[in-house]
Amino acid sequence: MIYRDFQNLKLSALGMGAMRLPVIDGNDAQIDKEAAAEMVAYAMEHGINYYDTAWGYHDGNSETVLGEALGRYPRDSFYLATKFPGYDLSNMDKAEPIFEAQLKKCGVDYFDFYLFHNICEMNIDAYLDEKYGIFDYLMEQKKKGRIRHLGFSAHGSYDVMKRFLDAYGEHMEFCQIQLNYLDWSFQNAGAKVELLNSYHIPVWVMEPLRGGKLAALPEENAAVLKELRPEEEIPAWAFRFLQSVPGVTMVLSGMSDSEQLKENIRTYEEDKPLKDKEMTALLEMAERMVKKIALPCTACHYCVSHCPKGLDIPSLLELYNEHCFTGGGFLAPMALMAVPEEKRPGACIGCRSCEAVCPQQIKISEAMADFTAKLNA
Known part of the structure; x- marks a missing residue:
């Protein structure tokens, strides 16, 4: 397993996301606890030490199941991350009770990493509204050691991220964004990376395979990549791309079965960043993929x-x-x-x-x- 430096920590470059754990009978709320525990055991055995969950994942059951699986291991052998659920505006005045409930659900006394969840157009005004006291409360928990590192995740636009950073950027230690070679231009992810780099904020990655879309490609696209690296599996290209992006520290993958987990761990046995020729070919391929569906608006207004x-x-x-x-x-x-x-x-x-x-x-x-x-x- 590759490790990345984050302050005084060594984080596995691949983290296990708990948004897509194995479920029973296709019911997202009913996690297969035994299968999830086996996946966590394999991840721990093979060097993954970062685990990411959230209040709303799996209809509120992810934190509990992940906490139980990790509870079998010494607390200092893993890093646990969860988030304040600001994606639901009705939660904005509930920072304290939600945080206390999360500690109990996860069975821990502190969180290694805690995030403002999903900064976006819908909630940016509420997140910045002092009457809710979310920022002050979380900073207080950090002073008490119940949060070791504070950051945020964002699905919003560049401008929304900039507003949040202008307000709280000096206190943010990391930021989680949707980043992959398809969204580098499509969702302006490249500019968001530059923005975070300008604030010296390490980049955490979600959706590296864009919900699985980049795990299997049409034959014409797969052939382009196979010609460049015959030995590389198609999903691995998404991770090699991220290994090539300055500022990326943590890559989270929401692996839903053991085979995905094992394949991704094999990929992260070594760093193999893309060469310039490979990067150009990959981004040109991504552009062709988008153009097949997207309308060619140039925002001329x-x-x-x-x-x-x-x-x-x-x-x-x-x-x-x-x-x-x-x-x-x-x-x-x-x-x-x-x-x-x-x-x-x-x-x-x-x-x-x-x-x-x-x-x-x-x-x-x-x-x-x-x-x-x-x-x-």
């Missing part, structure tokens, strides 16, 4: 000046592309929660004024109608 409803069409198309490429998911609906009803896709009246000035000749009105239908499905 000509459409905005001609929209009688004043919709931020480029931003809406960006969310539409994400929603289409992912096949649904929570990112677009979550971002739209911060947008007034009269500025959402459903507000489009189909007048096509925007289309008359679109250099890319995008059928914007059809996209807005389709987006609305997908969101309501």
Whole structure:
């Protein structure tokens, strides 16, 4: 196992995420405790020392199951991370009771790593609102030693991350973002990495395989990679990419069965960062993958000046592309929660004024109608 330096710690470069533990009969709330414990045992035996869970994972059961599995080992033999669930605005005034409950669920006296969960458009105002006292409470727990290292995770835009960093950046020790070779440009992840590097904040990675999409590729794309590294398995390319990104310290993988765990551990037996030629080929391939589905909006904003409803069409198309490429998911609906009803896709009246000035000749009105239908499905 490769290890990375973080302050005075040696962290396994691969961490085990507990969002996709094995379940019984396809029921996400019913974790297969025996199978999960076996996976944790294998991970511990093969050098993984970082484990990540959260309040809402597996319908609230992940913290308990992971805590029980890790409870079989000395407390100083692993690092445990969980998060304050700010993805639900009703939790904002409950920092203390939630934190106390998390300690009990996990069966520990302290958390090695604790995060503000999911900084995004929907919750940034509440996270920064002093009346909730979330930041002050968590800083107090850190002073008491009940939180050893404090950070945040973000699914929001670059600008949202910048707002959070401007407020609390000097106190953040690490940041977890969605980072993979597909999202390097598609979700502006490359710029987010640069932002974190400018604050000297180490990067934690979630979704390295983008929910499994990068574990198996169409034959035409797989052939490109196999020609460059015949011996490398396709999923390993996602991890080799991350081994090549400056600032990346921890890579979390939500492995749902033992075979995935074993394969990823084999990959992390050595560092094999990409050469320039390999990096170029990989990112060009990712761009082709996105272009097959995404609308070619260049954010020129000509459409905005001609929209009688004043919709931020480029931003809406960006969310539409994400929603289409992912096949649904929570990112677009979550971002739209911060947008007034009269500025959402459903507000489009189909007048096509925007289309008359679109250099890319995008059928914007059809996209807005389709987006609305997908969101309501």
